[in-house]
Amino acid sequence: MSEATPEDKRWMNRALQLAGEAAAKGEVPVGAVVVLDGKEIGAGFNAPISGCDPTAHAEIRALRDAAARVGNYRLPDATLYVTLEPCTMCVGAIVHGRISRLVYGAREPKAGAIESARRTLEEPHLNWDVTAVGGVLSDQCSQVISEFFSRRRAEIRRLRKQNSGKE
Numbered sequence: 777m778s779e780a781t782p783e784d785k786r787w788m789n790r791a792l793q794l795a796g797e798a799a800a801k802g803e804v805p806v807g808a809v810v811v812l813d814g815k816e817i818g819a820g821f822n823a824p825i826s827g828c829d830p831t832a833h834a835e836i837r838a839l840r841d842a843a844a845r846v847g848n849y850r851l852p853d854a855t856l857y858v859t860l861e862p863c864t865m866c867v868g869a870i871v872h873g874r875i876s877r878l879v880y881g882a883r884e885p886k887a888g889a890i891e892s893a894r895r896t897l898e899e900p901h902l903n904w905d906v907t908a909v910g911g912v913l914s915d916q917c918s919q920v921i922s923e924f925f926s927r928r929r930a931e932i933r934r935l936r937k938q939n940s941g942k943e
């Protein structure tokens with residue numbers, strides 16, 4: 777782990793904005809952005825439900841966007857910002873994309889593959905070093921997710937009440 781910079785907070789705010797777009801579409805709010813030489817080259821938000829695509833995590837979509845824009849499937853000097861600690865699939869994609877730095881916000885205790893459920897980047901079979909920085913704007917990043925789930929629970933309660941009233 778290395779230290780976060782003021783620049784990191786700025787880009788994490790951009791990733792949070794993308795997370796908001798996911799929430800507006802009823803998707804778990806996670807946002808990601810790929811940055812190269814101080815410029816945004818890729819952006820994505822979580823969209824597996826609307827896209828009927830189990831791989832449509834924010835990180836994967838941002839990597840696809842960046843690779844297409846740059847015209848190269850490898851992005852060796854880029855930094856990927858994501859609001860939530862990546863899962864195993866996304867860490868794999870980050871390594872395949874040769875991202876050199878990963879900055880994430882909130883920890884994901886159940887499936888996080890950097891420091892929580894497992895430590896994928898430390899596994900010896902990996903052929904690429906990624907520097908990871910966690911906890912950037914972590915309060916805001918976890919708040920968007922907890923707010924999303926509490927709204928969803930309230931909606932489920934409301935629907936149940938509505939349905940029981942019909943009996």
Ligand SMILES: [Zn+2]
Nearest residue numbers: 833862863866
């Ligand atoms: Zn993922």
